[in-house]
Amino acid sequence: MFLEEEGIAHGAHLLDVPCGIGRRAIGLAEAGFEITAVDPNEMGIAAATERIPDAVGSRLHFATASRDSLPGLPAGARFDAILCLDHALGRAPTADDVAFLRRLAAHVRPEGRLVLDLLNRDFFASRGRPFAFHTIGSLEQHEFRSFDAVTGVLRLEWKFYERIGEDLKHRTDSYAELTLLTPRDVAGSLGQSGWRIVGVWGGWRREAVTADHRKLIVLATPAG
Amino acid sequence: MAAAHWTEDLFLRHPEVFLAVHENAWSKGEEQARDLNAILERFGVPAGGRILDAPCGIGRHATRLAKMGYRTVGVDLSPVFVARATELARQEGVADRATYRIGDLRRLTEAVPVTEGPFDAALNLWTSLGYYDEETDVRILQEYGKLVRPGGILVIYIVNRDFVVRHFDPQGYEALGDLVHIEQRHLDLVTSRMRNEWRFFRRNGVDLDHILTVPIDHCIYSLHELRRLLVRGGWHPTEAFGGFKMDAPSIDSPTQVVVGRR
Numbered sequence: 177m178f179l180e181e182e183g184i185a186h187g188a189h190l191l192d193v194p195c196g197i198g199r200r201a202i203g204l205a206e207a208g209f210e211i212t213a214v215d216p217n218e219m220g221i222a223a224a225t226e227r228i229p230d231a232v233g234s235r236l237h238f239a240t241a242s243r244d245s246l247p248g249l250p251a252g253a254r255f256d257a258i259l260c261l262d263h264a265l266g267r268a269p270t271a272d273d274v275a276f277l278r279r280l281a282a283h284v285r286p287e288g289r290l291v292l293d294l295l296n297r298d299f300f301a302s303r304g305r306p307f308a309f310h311t312i313g314s315l316e317q318h319e320f321r322s323f324d325a326v327t328g329v330l331r332l333e334w335k336f337y338e339r340i341g342e343d344l345k346h347r348t349d350s351y352a353e354l355t356l357l358t359p360r361d362v363a364g365s366l367g368q369s370g371w372r373i374v375g376v377w378g379g380w381r382r383e384a385v386t387a388d389h390r391k392l393i394v395l396a397t398p399a400g
Numbered sequence: 401m402a403a404a405h406w407t408e409d410l411f412l413r414h415p416e417v418f419l420a421v422h423e424n425a426w427s428k429g430e431e432q433a434r435d436l437n438a439i440l441e442r443f444g445v446p447a448g449g450r451i452l453d454a455p456c457g458i459g460r461h462a463t464r465l466a467k468m469g470y471r472t473v474g475v476d477l478s479p480v481f482v483a484r485a486t487e488l489a490r491q492e493g494v495a496d497r498a499t500y501r502i503g504d505l506r507r508l509t510e511a512v513p514v515t516e517g518p519f520d521a522a523l524n525l526w527t528s529l530g531y532y533d534e535e536t537d538v539r540i541l542q543e544y545g546k547l548v549r550p551g552g553i554l555v556i557y558i559v560n561r562d563f564v565v566r567h568f569d570p571q572g573y574e575a576l577g578d579l580v581h582i583e584q585r586h587l588d589l590v591t592s593r594m595r596n597e598w599r600f601f602r603r604n605g606v607d608l609d610h611i612l613t614v615p616i617d618h619c620i621y622s623l624h625e626l627r628r629l630l631v632r633g634g635w636h637p638t639e640a641f642g643g644f645k646m647d648a649p650s651i652d653s654p655t656q657v658v659v660g661r662r
Contacts, residue, residue, distance in 0.1 A: 303569070305569050308571045337607075337608065342599075342613065343601075343608065343610045344610070346606035346607050
């Protein structure tokens with residue numbers, strides 16, 4: 177819907193990076209888009225490739241590539257839109273983000289679009305919510321959050337349990353450290369990498385950004 | 401058979417779980433009792449005066465107030481909490497000045513007959529109103545009134561509805577030693593009722609062994625509502641504060657203290 181409102185219709189060529197395990201890319205291919213989906217995680221890409229439905233096999237292409245070499249595509253490849261979702265910035269130093277965005281800028285058509293979906297720093301800075309839990313089938317994920325306002329780093333620690341009856345059997349732990357950005361920070365990185373911001377919203381329905389929105393949806397186009 | 405009220409589940413059927421919560425809070429009672437002492441003095445409760453603390457839990461306030469010279473009577477629904485309060489009062493050397501007994505707030509004068517009064521002050525602490533309906537809260541406030549002398553006070557320390565609305569956090573986690581308490585919260589803005597699911601687990605290595613799930617259902621009040629409730633219960637509202645430190649009430653204060661005079 178968001179893409180259609182931007183005039184990016186069925187048949188358009190999309191680059192999805194990083195694509196994770198490819199669930200979104202498969203959905204978009206089923207909706208009629210032509211997709212190249214790239215992720216550094218080889219296991220994820222191998223699993224995604226096996227799951228490609230026959231009906232969309234001709235429209236969907238998975239590839240492994242590290243962020244440093246991204247997109248690892250033919251030099252002339254140009255997309256109508258690049259999707260860079262799930263807080264793909266702020267996981268590395270700013271200079272790396274800028275270099276990554278510059279590489280992406282080389283693979284978009286002049287009037288093409290870049291769509292970013294980031295966590296909103298102001299949301300996490302303005303409320304102390306140290307804990308959340310989510311249930312996914314029989315799995316229960318406990319998330320412990322700590323936000324350092326000085327560095328802007330959100331540390332997320334996860335404990336995964338399996339529900340056996342009402343007991344929780346521990347399965348694995350994980351964590352992530354994300355640098356959270358304000359819209360101004362994002363505009364800075366985009367400006368340094370050949371992009372111009374078209375719009376920033378608090379959600380996919382183009383809500384005005386407030387500190388109550390968990391996400392920032394950022395739309396950019398080549399600065400030209 | 402109707403399902404038991406959640407207070408019965410939590411305080412009567414599985415008191416060992418909430419006992420751990422009380423034990424964890426015990427050390428905070430020292431400072432809170434000093435603050436309470438300042439509130440009591442401000443409202444003219446005499447040194448050595450008689451204080452009724454209901455519900456009292458394990459007496460973390462009442463036993464401390466007794467150590468400061470007050471004579472306190474604590475009442476709680478849970479026999480387990482009352483036994484522990486009695487034991488702690490003995491350990492603290494104030495068994496003669498801090499006594500505890502079993503009782504239900506809704507029928508306070510059955511546990512503490514009016515002939516045992518009057519008290520100089522009554523305490524309702526740690527969000528101990530709103531467990532039933534509003535009419536029941538009015539009756540509970542009237543019960544305190546039967547036991548406090550004219551000119552005496554009632555101190556209510558309770559969660560601040562405005563804070564909850566502004567800072568609503570839908571989930572919570574607390575680790576108390578081996579006990580893990582996970583909360584899923586829901587606030588109904590129409591009825592002002594919090595409907596929370598409290599799950600308690602015991603740590604077993606890296607696993608969490610389930611002990612108890614209790615659906616909590618209680619009403620939360622804004623300051624003006626509490627003042628109106630006091631009036632309906634036969635009290636004259638005096639000052640209100642944002643907490644035990646007598647700071648000004650604020651939407652950013654998680655708790656509120658209101659003082660009623662009889």
